[in-house]
Amino acid sequence: MTDKTIDDPEIEEVDLWVSGTEEAEWDVYSTDEGAQKMRLEETGARLTEQLGSVVTDDYDLDDIITEDERMIINMGPQHPSTHGVLRLQLELEGEMIRRSKCVIGYLHTGMEKTAETLTFLQGPTNVTRMDYLAPLHNELCFSLAVERLLDIEVPPRAEVIRILMTELNRIASHLVAMATNGMDIGALSIMTYGFREREQILAFFEKTTGLRLNHNYIRPGGVAADLPPGWRADVSDICDTITGRLTDYEDMLKENPIWVGRTRGVGVITAEECRAYGITGPTLRSAGVPWDLRKAFPYSGIENYEFEVPVGEHGDVYDRYRVRIEEIIQSVGIVRQAADAMPKGDFRIDDRKVTPPPRHRIDESMEALIHHFKIFTEGFRVPAGETYVAIESPRGELGCYLVADGTGKPWRMHTRAPSFYNLQALPIMMADSVVADTIATIASLDPVMGDVDR
Amino acid sequence: MSVRRTAPSNVLTATVDKAARWAQTRSMFPATFGLACCAIEMMATGAPHNDLARFGMEVFRASPRQADLMIVAGRVSQKMAPVLRQVYDQMPDPKWVISMGACASTGGMFNNYALVQGVDQIVPVDIYVPGCPPGPQGLMHGILTLHDRIMAGKA
Structure with missing residues (x-):
């Protein structure tokens, strides 16, 4: 560090405003916290930089309004409709949102760092708490990455159980998305409906x-336990209930003039913008792009099931709601096929270096006891290497980048969290819309802040 | 001569303290302070299957100024801690705090740089609900325990 004198031209002169004096102007920047401040004069080039090159801003501050008609309001992080602890800064001009900025990090849990201190067997415990509305997808993604590094294949029954459970999880997640989207706009009945059906899946x-959440069920090498007795009747019950009650949701929302009025043409995003920002999942499909990783890069034998990829047309809130409803129907179909096709056999790989021995073997065999002890104390070693595995979570492309260095713990684990990328779309969707649409737009993205901040 | 014997038979008597406590427990308004996984279970508790309305608590208030119970549902990061304290300070007295789940109570499985290791470092906690996440039954048990403690004058 070099000493700087007052005459140094690199030091900017700072005007300090002293309370009670009249000479100095009020410094608007001193009222906000450093990096998060949003400057009123950010226009033109700065704005385009912030929003990306795809969006051209046709809004000129100077010719319409005077200084005191613009204001910046803060929304969150403690707010009932931001789906967790999302904070937004909105620049308003009357009722119109001119610019918006997401402030994230209020739920940063340091999970990627924590993953480096856990063995590969403990890893799913950690990642399942990221996207807590789709915990099984997180586990599946992590387990697939570990299995690719180990170069092992899980038994067919484990694969089918994985598909069955993750698709049920997708239904539950989309039900919550629909429920909270309705609740945020004011359709409270749909909220009670969504949570009612979800409760059955959680049971x-x-x-x-x-x-009920955070299962730690899908683990490297298979799943933690076989399906319980009577699972076939339970799954069939769930499928029947969901299909039967979908008509209720449709009656309530599909042609409801208030719902349609609040969601059609709101929060629009084009396919081009989606591609530019890396937005995936129902948001991308609502813009008309039939991109689904279950079709593009199939995993766990999902290519053996028949299902369609529903797409929207306009990329608005209504289309995203429609895409989710259609996906529920498709997922119910996959669950039924999986239940029918469930093969007999092991639910985890019969490799004592990766999965623990069955309970009864521990009493019979000294080796089994040793294997059990080793796996649960120091875990198994994974050959050095790196890999990236992506699956289609209810929110989009969920990826796991894993680097192993030959020890029992990951050297680095990074998650490509779909909510994080989808959240980038918010400023584009909300630009030049009214304040009341903010809530509908956020809810339609279905961001999970645990997934964003990790 | 107690008031009970002189008052007409259609007048109920009670100590003011007890009546106040009864009123406090029967319409407790929680502030929405959902943070993570536990917030989903908190919503599920309010949803029809478990129905928090049975205890007069279904009105989750968006403004802390209308709430008297804060359910800290989820992990509290270092960045969120000042916000949480501010929301708590904005709540009018009397107020109570339920720490829901392992993360809010102790930091849970995340013993690292990012999380506050227990929300009781920031705000006084009345009830700890264990679990990761606690189910709706667990949360309701915590709430009922809080009611009991308020009625007994212990909270």
């Missing part, structure tokens, strides 16, 4: 995995 999850 099955609890029966199978032991927990």
